[in-house]
Amino acid sequence: PALPQTPYARCHRWRTGRRLRRRAFASSPRCRRRDRSGRAREALAGALRLWCGVKMLLLALLARSDAFTTPTSRAKVISTLSSGSPADQLGLRAVVVGGGPAGVASALALQRLGWSVELFERRGDWESIEDDDTWSVTLSQRAFDAFDALGVDAGTMDGVALKGRVMLGGAKPQTLPMQFRNVNLSTMRIARALARVARDRGVSCSFDHECLGLDLRGDAAKVTFLRDGATVEREADLVIGADGANSAVRAALARTAFGFEVAQDFEGSLEFRVATIKGAERLAAEEDPVSGVDDDGVLNGVGDALYTSLSGGAGVILSPNTDGSTSVVATETLFEGVQSDDDGSAVRAAFERGAPKAASFVARDPAALRALAKARPRAGKTIRVSTFAHENAVLVGDAAHCMINNLGQGCNCALEDVTNLADALRGVDAPADVAPALRAFSDGRKRDADAAASLSKVAFTASNGLLPKPADLIVYFLTYRAFQLLHEATRLKFLMPWQTVVNVDVSRGYANVARTRRAQCAVGLAGFGAVLAGLAVAAARAATPVLRALLRLVAAA
Numbered sequence: 001p002a003l004p005q006t007p008y009a010r011c012h013r014w015r016t017g018r019r020l021r022r023r024a025f026a027s028s029p030r031c032r033r034r035d036r037s038g039r040a041r042e043a044l045a046g047a048l049r050l051w052c053g054v055k056m057l058l059l060a061l062l063a064r065s066d067a068f069t070t071p072t073s074r075a076k077v078i079s080t081l082s083s084g085s086p087a088d089q090l091g092l093r094a095v096v097v098g099g100g101p102a103g104v105a106s107a108l109a110l111q112r113l114g115w116s117v118e119l120f121e122r123r124g125d126w127e128s129i130e131d132d133d134t135w136s137v138t139l140s141q142r143a144f145d146a147f148d149a150l151g152v153d154a155g156t157m158d159g160v161a162l163k164g165r166v167m168l169g170g171a172k173p174q175t176l177p178m179q180f181r182n183v184n185l186s187t188m189r190i191a192r193a194l195a196r197v198a199r200d201r202g203v204s205c206s207f208d209h210e211c212l213g214l215d216l217r218g219d220a221a222k223v224t225f226l227r228d229g230a231t232v233e234r235e236a237d238l239v240i241g242a243d244g245a246n247s248a249v250r251a252a253l254a255r256t257a258f259g260f261e262v263a264q265d266f267e268g269s270l271e272f273r274v275a276t277i278k279g280a281e282r283l284a285a286e287e288d289p290v291s292g293v294d295d296d297g298v299l300n301g302v303g304d305a306l307y308t309s310l311s312g313g314a315g316v317i318l319s320p321n322t323d324g325s326t327s328v329v330a331t332e333t334l335f336e337g338v339q340s341d342d343d344g345s346a347v348r349a350a351f352e353r354g355a356p357k358a359a360s361f362v363a364r365d366p367a368a369l370r371a372l373a374k375a376r377p378r379a380g381k382t383i384r385v386s387t388f389a390h391e392n393a394v395l396v397g398d399a400a401h402c403m404i405n406n407l408g409q410g411c412n413c414a415l416e417d418v419t420n421l422a423d424a425l426r427g428v429d430a431p432a433d434v435a436p437a438l439r440a441f442s443d444g445r446k447r448d449a450d451a452a453a454s455l456s457k458v459a460f461t462a463s464n465g466l467l468p469k470p471a472d473l474i475v476y477f478l479t480y481r482a483f484q485l486l487h488e489a490t491r492l493k494f495l496m497p498w499q500t501v502v503n504v505d506v507s508r509g510y511a512n513v514a515r516t517r518r519a520q521c522a523v524g525l526a527g528f529g530a531v532l533a534g535l536a537v538a539a540a541r542a543a544t545p546v547l548r549a550l551l552r553l554v555a556a557a
Contacts, residue, residue, distance in 0.1 A: 092116065092431065095223050095236040097211045098243030099126070101187055102397030102414035104194035106240045107203045108150045109422040118234060119198070120209040120225055122243070126192040134186040135274055135378075136319045136327045138162065138408040141181060141506045146415035149422070156193050159185030160304055160320045166289055168309040168357040173293045175305075180503045184306070184319055186327065187411060211248040214239055216256070216391045220431070237431045238438075239393040240421075242414075245383060247399035257390040265382040267457075270315070271332035273375040277368045280361055282324045299361045302326050307358065314354030318361070328362060330355070332377045344369030380404045382453050388446055389438035392431075396421060401449040406460035407502055413452045413510070420445050451510040455517065459499060471528075479524030 092115050096107045099121030107119045123129065139159070147154045162184050167174040195205055209225040209232065216222075221239045225232040241249025253260045281301035283292050289303030299307060299318070307318040314334040319327045334354040338346045347369040351359035362368065383402035388395050397414030424441035428434055463472045480497050487495040493505065498517040501508060508516075 092238065092428070092434075093220075093236040094118070094238040094240065095120065095221070095234050096240045096242060097223065097249050098241065098247075098397075098399065099123070099191055099195065099205065099207065100242060100244060100397065101190040101194060101411055102399075102418060103240070103242035104191055104198050104205075105146060105150060105415055105418040106242055106396060106421065107205075108152070108194065108198055108201070109418050110238075110240075110425070111198070111201055111203050112151065113422060113425060115238070118204045118236075119206065120211065120223075120234075121205070121207045122210045123207065125207045126188060126195050129188065134188045135329070135405065136184055136186050136321075137190075137405065137411040139183045139185070139190070140408065140412050140503045142409075142412040143415045144181065145506065146419050149419050150194075150197075152194065152197055154183065157183050157185060158189045158193065158322050159183035160322055162306060162319075163289055163304050165306045165308060166293065168293070168297060168299060168307060168355075169311055170297055173290060173297060175290055179500055182503075185321070190411065211243060211252075213252040213255075214249060214393060216393060221392045237392060238425075238434050241393065241395045241399045242397050243399055245381065245398045245402040247395065249393065250385065250395055250399050253390055253393060253395075259386065260390055261386040263384045265384075265457075266379065267382075271377040271379045272315075272329050273332065273335065273372050273377055274327065274329050275368045275371040275375060276321070277318075277326040277328055277362060277365045278324075280326055280364045282320065282326070293357075297357050299358050302361070309355040309358045311355065316351075316355040316358050316362075318358065326361075328368065328372070330372065335372070338373055340374050342370070342373040344373065347373050382457055384450060384453065388442035388449075389435075392434050392438070394421065394438045394441065401446075401453050403453040403456040404460045405456070407452075407456045407499070409452050409456055409502060409510075413449060417445060417449070448510040451514040455498070455502060455510060455514060458517065467525075475524050475528050479520055479527075482524070482527070483520055 094107075094110045094115045094117045096103050096110075096117060096119040099119055103119060103121070107117045110117045139154075139157070144154050160183070162178050162182050164175055164177040167176070199205060206227075209227050212224045212226055212231070214221055214223045216239075218235075220235040220237055223234050223236065223239055225234070239249065241247050241253075243249055250262060254262050281292070283289065283301045283303035285304055287303055289305035289307075292301035292303050292307075293299055302318055302320050304320060309316040315331045316334070317329045319329075321327060330351075334350050335347065336350070338350055344363075344366050348359065348363045351362055355362075381402060382404060383398070385395065385400060388400045396417040398410065400417065401413065403410055403413070421441050424437045424444070425434075428437050463469065463476060467475060480499060483495055483497040484500075486492075487497065487500075494516075496504065498513050498520055501516060502510070502513050
């Protein structure tokens, strides 16, 4: 019978016909081709949406940092210190304990702010001490900015501008170019150059003074030193502890300051020995550093680069000096069984076993072999304190945040401490204002310094600590290489590997770089998980026919 011609009936017939047409079209080859192309388009669109999401996530993580979104205070510090003030203008007294780079830089900064400064160092005068057994560091833009703030010409630093890193070990050495401005030299040479400037500006520098402790209970801080068997006391409105990883000022605060805590971490650190090779071949500055390596991969001459040999659990680093000598750093595992009175033959045999590509170069100086045999092993470590400041005392450099020297940020971070401390003390003109300014410095600086120590440890262990060691090592290096290639292809700043950011983009604080590391680590882990999932799916698809065949055999049996 005819259906009533109502709007509902017409709509019902139209919908029924549409369903029938869809069923007919669904069974046609044209529909199957359209479905395949549609799925491909949907997959491409999903990949684009995922990339946009990851990009926005990275941008959001980076944007959370104040150092990334706002200018740093470094420009203010430079303008403040560059103006300078006559000494004693403020009538405030400061005692700096430690004559290393951070200590002398602190004395220079306070003198330019109008303080009366006295500096005390445990060892002898830098001008009379050789630096044959001191560790070489690589200064980057963070240190150069501090020198600008102090009015010190970085060109006076007696160091070598490195062109790159040469990795020894195979028949053909691998080279990694330096992507940032740098100067490589020993910490003693840095302190010596700064001390000359400090003396020229009237800063009192006293050597052979060992700090015994300090007393913060009175109106002024009192520091006690030992000099030639007699005690020397100084009172000051401010005490700066810049006396290194084994800081006497930090130890005194740990004994006397309520709530002051110190934590030392030796995980991932290695013991090493340091010596200086003299008389070996030194390449000219214009020569390619790789030309010092022969066709067999053996090192014959050192150029303007770091030469690294890592094999069999032993590591050796060779760095050039401006006087033609070469500093050598070797891990303690290389010297197993070597006696301190060795004439150099056992040390040479140890190098031939553990670092054969560098053995012949090191053996050219018998005095260096004997020095390595007698050298006292040193241990790298990470030190954190609960606060950098207590009343009128403050810690800077390794005394506040010792870190493993792998990213090359120890001395750079210490000199950056000085500029931040100068910024905090800017405007202080009375003893009562010193302690609040030091607390503000500690609150603003500690997070960055702790982040620098954590980054150095991660870079040294080449591990994020989230996977088993072999898998974590693979993810670490693949993530670094992937972001390196992405940055080279796009030139986008947020795609730069965090290992490069820490030296290149110094406008970003260490805490900001730590967030970048976590974001890149998350992307690397996600990519690793996607690869594992893809391999699992491929393995399941490959195993499906086999499983079906086995099931048919079982059913037939």
